[in-house]
Structure formats: structure tokens, C-alpha cells
Amino acid sequence: MRTPQSRSGGPARRAGPPSEVVVAGAGPAGVLTAVLLVRLGLEVLLLTGGRQRPRIEGLSQRVVETLKAQGLDRAAAAVGPPLPREVLWNGEAGARNLEHVTARAPFDAALLRDAEASGVRVREARQLAVGPGPEGAVVDYLCAEGRAVREEARLFVEARGRAAPGAKARQTRGPETTAITRRIVGAERRAGTALESFRDGWAWYVADGEAAFLQIFVDSGEGLPKRAALPAFFDRAAARLPLIGGAIGAGRAQGAVTTRNATPYLTRDLMAPGRLRVGDAALAIDPLSGHGVFQALGSALAAAAVANTLLRRPERGALARRFYLERAETGFLRACRTGRDFYALETRWPERPFWRARAAWPDRTPAHPPATAEGVAVVPRPVVEAGLIAERRVVVTPDQPRGIWRVDEAPLAELIDLLRDREGRPLADCAAEIAGRLAVTEGQLATALDWLRARGLLVPGARVRLQGAAKSPGEGAAPRPEVASPG
Numbered sequence: 001m002r003t004p005q006s007r008s009g010g011p012a013r014r015a016g017p018p019s020e021v022v023v024a025g026a027g028p029a030g031v032l033t034a035v036l037l038v039r040l041g042l043e044v045l046l047l048t049g050g051r052q053r054p055r056i057e058g059l060s061q062r063v064v065e066t067l068k069a070q071g072l073d074r075a076a077a078a079v080g081p082p083l084p085r086e087v088l089w090n091g092e093a094g095a096r097n098l099e100h101v102t103a104r105a106p107f108d109a110a111l112l113r114d115a116e117a118s119g120v121r122v123r124e125a126r127q128l129a130v131g132p133g134p135e136g137a138v139v140d141y142l143c144a145e146g147r148a149v150r151e152e153a154r155l156f157v158e159a160r161g162r163a164a165p166g167a168k169a170r171q172t173r174g175p176e177t178t179a180i181t182r183r184i185v186g187a188e189r190r191a192g193t194a195l196e197s198f199r200d201g202w203a204w205y206v207a208d209g210e211a212a213f214l215q216i217f218v219d220s221g222e223g224l225p226k227r228a229a230l231p232a233f234f235d236r237a238a239a240r241l242p243l244i245g246g247a248i249g250a251g252r253a254q255g256a257v258t259t260r261n262a263t264p265y266l267t268r269d270l271m272a273p274g275r276l277r278v279g280d281a282a283l284a285i286d287p288l289s290g291h292g293v294f295q296a297l298g299s300a301l302a303a304a305a306v307a308n309t310l311l312r313r314p315e316r317g318a319l320a321r322r323f324y325l326e327r328a329e330t331g332f333l334r335a336c337r338t339g340r341d342f343y344a345l346e347t348r349w350p351e352r353p354f355w356r357a358r359a360a361w362p363d364r365t366p367a368h369p370p371a372t373a374e375g376v377a378v379v380p381r382p383v384v385e386a387g388l389i390a391e392r393r394v395v396v397t398p399d400q401p402r403g404i405w406r407v408d409e410a411p412l413a414e415l416i417d418l419l420r421d422r423e424g425r426p427l428a429d430c431a432a433e434i435a436g437r438l439a440v441t442e443g444q445l446a447t448a449l450d451w452l453r454a455r456g457l458l459v460p461g462a463r464v465r466l467q468g469a470a471k472s473p474g475e476g477a478a479p480r481p482e483v484a485s486p487g
């Protein structure tokens with residue numbers, strides 16, 4: 001490990017009280033992980049740094065709901081308004097949708113204020129170096145004053161997004177994609193977004209009323225034109241965009257052309273002793289989905305429970321690891337397959353390298369297998385319970401390979417046990433008692449019963465009649481969650 005040297009050349013010193021967890025990177029994943037761990041009673045240091053170019057992103061309504069549900073109110077308030085998105089894909093106008101057009105700089109600043117208000121210690125750090133230590137990890141960095149600082153932590157959480165160090169070779173990567181962006185002047189006042197496919201990729205135009213950008217996503221597997229040729233390359237692609245051309249009107253591209261890697265990937269070493277990756281540092285989905293920030297927040301919810309388990313219940317380490325890896329792998333594959341199906345809807349240029357590669361990756365497996373009774377099993381699997389990973393019996397189905405533990409608070413395996421003991425009885429006679437035993441309302445029970453009926457585990461009708469994997473205890477072999485294949 002190369003450790004940074006302070007300007008004075010003096011020895012590295014600790015900048016505050018010892019931390020149980022050091023989180024590097026203050027994007028949505030790092031901030032939410034840090035906040036949740038502080039709420040779970042751990043000492044957390046959040047290291048910020050790294051330069052970000054100004055950028056606008058489209059956030060989904062689910063991001064707003066998650067931020068509010070997690071008490072990140074300043075960040076929720078910094079999310080931009082929902083603006084209409086127009087789509088022209090395969091030459092056809094798609095349904096108009098809404099996305100929250102959000103400038104990332106103020107959004108990220110608000111996230112940091114949420115972190116501080118929650119009791120997370122925040123420090124600026126440069127030249128970060130991480131290595132194994134007696135407690136778990138040793139983190140060396142230069143603080144804002146240029147002094148070398150050493151932190152020993154029980155756990156290091158890597159949340160530096162796509163900038164996180166980590167060998168490409170240890171990733172499952174999709175087709176290499178680069179986003180080429182230019183600022184558009186003279187069109188900023190018409191706020192909204194537009195998404196459009198063209199012969200060699202797709203483009204996203206965004207205007208928030210103050211600034212406007214056009215991002216063009218192209219295949220970069222064979223490299224890109226030289227820097228000097230990029231503006232002309234960009235302009236040629238932009239000329240192929242009738243919908244976006246209409247939105248830009250008299251506006252024109254101006255200033256530097258910037259590039260950003262946008263390849264989807266899954267990092268294989270998500271966990272190592274004393275270390276955990278979260279958000280884009282763990283896996284990045286295709287920006288076409290528009291769900292990157294939502295994915296990062298979901299990843300933080302899982303990472304916080306896993307980190308808490310590793311520190312407080314080390315004997316459950318293997319279970320926590322299994323939970324984290326399976327969650328990442330199944331989520332990544334599902335996002336990639338959903339993206340593949342959307343790319344396949346564009347049929348005008350099947351032989352062009354961009355479309356050929358994306359219509360066939362990652363494989364041919366359906367993104368959403370039908371929710372049939374086949375392959376359903378009741379099996380023990382790791383779940384998140386009260387901030388820890390615990391093993392609970394869940395119902396595994398083809399569309400939910402990691403299993404469903406509870407539906408509307410009702411634990412499914414326990415519900416099936418109670419129903420089995422009441423086979424043949426009128427449901428109306430035992431619903432209140434079952435709801436009481438499960439500590440749920442009758443309304444919640446009704447939702448869980450509907451879920452069982454939809455999966456063919458409970459026969460519709462007035463009497464309790466189970467079938468398939470629900471009929472006898474321990475029946476059915478659980479399918480293994482899918483594991484991402486390289487390529």
C-alpha cells in the first residue's frame with residue numbers, strides 16, 4: 001500500500017475519535033450507508049473528495065420516496081421537479097413519462113448535510129490508500145490541511161462510485177459504452193427531457209430551465225475517435241436525432257466535449273476481510289434504465305445490514321456474505337436482461353455493432369420469468385431483520401429466486417404452516433385467528449393470501465386448500481439464485 005506523505009513529512013495522526021467504520025465516497029450509496037450505520041449505533045467516518053463535473057440526472061419517483069423514507073430530507077428537497085420525458089425509440093413515439101431532473105452538485109451537497117445532521121463524522125480526504133489492519137482495515141489519507149492521517153477501522157466501505165479503484169479484470173462487464181456530453185446553449189429555457197435511439201446508439205437530452213446537456217451513448221469497444229475529432233463525431237450523431245433536434249430548436253452545442261464510461265459491470269470481489277463495496281463501486285447498471293441512483297440507495301440498505309452483522313454477529317459472516325453476493329448478482333442480471341429487452345425493441349439496425357451487442361447480452365434468459373407454481377419451494381434463506389442478516393424460511397419462486405419472506409408484514413412460511421393445520425376449514429372461520437397469530441391485520445393477511453393464490457400455492461375458494469410446495473413441509477427443491485456469468 002502506498003501511503004500519502006504530509007507536507008511537513010511528519011507522522012500520520014488520527015483526526016478524531018476511532019471509527020468502527022470508514023466510508024469513502026459521499027454519493028447516495030456512501031451517505032445512506034453511513035447514516036444507517038450511525039443509527040445502528042456505530043461510529044462512522046465518511047471521507048469525501050474527488051472532483052465531479054457539473055451534471056444533471058433524471059431521478060425516478062422511487063428515489064424521492066426512498067430518500068424520504070430514510071429521513072434524508074435535505075436530499076429529498078434537492079431533487080428537481082418531475083418533468084415530461086419524450087421518447088422516440090425504433091422510430092416510434094413512446095409513452096410520455098416523468099423524471100425528476102436534478103442537478104447532482106446541489107443534490108450531493110444536500111446528502112452531505114443529511115449525513116452531518118445524522119451524526120456522521122465527515123472529513124475531506126485526498127490520496128486515499130487502504131490496506132489490511134489489525135482491526136480490519138487501515139486507511140491513510142491527506143486531510144484538507146495537507147496532513148497525513150491514519151485511521152484504523154473494523155470495516156472499510158468503498159463507495160467511490162465508478163472512480164473506486166478495482167481491477168477491470170475482476171468485473172463482469174457488459175458491452176463497453178461511453179457517454180459523450182456537450183452543453184447546449186440557447187435551448188435551456190424549455191425544461192424537460194427527450195430520449196432517442198439512432199443508428200449507432202442512443203441519446204438523452206435534458207434541460208432544467210437553467211442549463212441543457214445532450215448525452216450521446218455509443219459503443220466504445222473498439223475505442224473512440226481521437227479527442228480532437230470528438231466534437232465533429234458528436235455533431236454528426238446529434239444530426240441524426242429528429243426528436244431531440246426539435247427540442248433543441250435553435251440551440252447549439254458549445255464548449256468542451258466530455259466523456260464518461262457508462263458500461264454496466266458487476267465487481268466480483270464485493271466483500272473481502274475488513275472491506276465491503278457499495279453502490280456503483282460494487283455494480284453499475286446501464287444508464288438507459290435511469291435507475292442508477294435508486295440502485296445505489298438500495299445497495300446501501302443491504303450494505304448497512306451486512307456491515308452491522310459483520311461487526312456485531314461475526315458468526316453470521318458467511319450468511320451475510322451469501323445475502324450480499326446473491327442480492328447483487330440477481331439484481332444485476334435482472335437489470336441487464338431488462339435493458340437487453342429494451343434494446344431489442346430497436347429493430348432498424350440489427351447489424352450495427354451497437355445494437356447487435358446489446359440485443360444479445362447478457363444471455364437469452366427472460367428478465368421476468370412467469371410467476372408459476374413450478375419451481376416454488378419453501379426454504380431457509382438470508383433476509384434483513386431489524387438491521388441484521390438472519391436466516392428465515394422464505395418462499396422461492398421462478399420470478400423471485402432469492403425468495404420472499406414477508407408480504408405486507410405477513411411471514412409467508414409461517415402463514416403456510418398455519419394454513420396447513422387448517423386444511424379444509426372455511427377461510428372466513430380462521431382468518432382472524434391466523435392474523436392474530438402472525439400479528440398482522442386481516443387486510444394484510446388478505447394481501448398475503450392473494451400472493452399465495454397468484455403463485456398457485458393456495459387454491460382459490462372458500463375453504464383452505466393448499467397445493468404444490470405448500471402442501472407438505474419441506475417439499476420442493478429450491479432453485480439456486482442465478483450467478484452472473486462472465487462475458
Ligand SMILES: Cc1cc2nc3c(=O)[nH]c(=O)nc-3n(C[C@H](O)[C@H](O)[C@H](O)COP(=O)(O)OP(=O)(O)OC[C@H]3O[C@@H](n4cnc5c(N)ncnc54)[C@H](O)[C@@H]3O)c2cc1C
Binds near residue numbers: 027028050278292296
Ligand atoms: C453517463 C451517466 C449518466 C447517468 N445518468 C443517470 C440518471 O439520469 N439517473 C440515475 O438515477 N442514474 C444515472 N447514472 C448513474 C448514477 O450516476 C450512479 O448510479 C449513482 O450516482 C451511484 O451512486 P454512488 O453513491 O454509488 O456513486 P457516486 O454518485 O458516483 O458517488 C461517489 C462519490 O465518491 C466520491 N469520490 C470519488 N473519488 C474519491 C476519492 N478518491 N476520495 C473520496 N471520495 C471520492 C465522488 O466525489 C462522489 O461523491 C448515470 C451514470 C452515467 C455514467
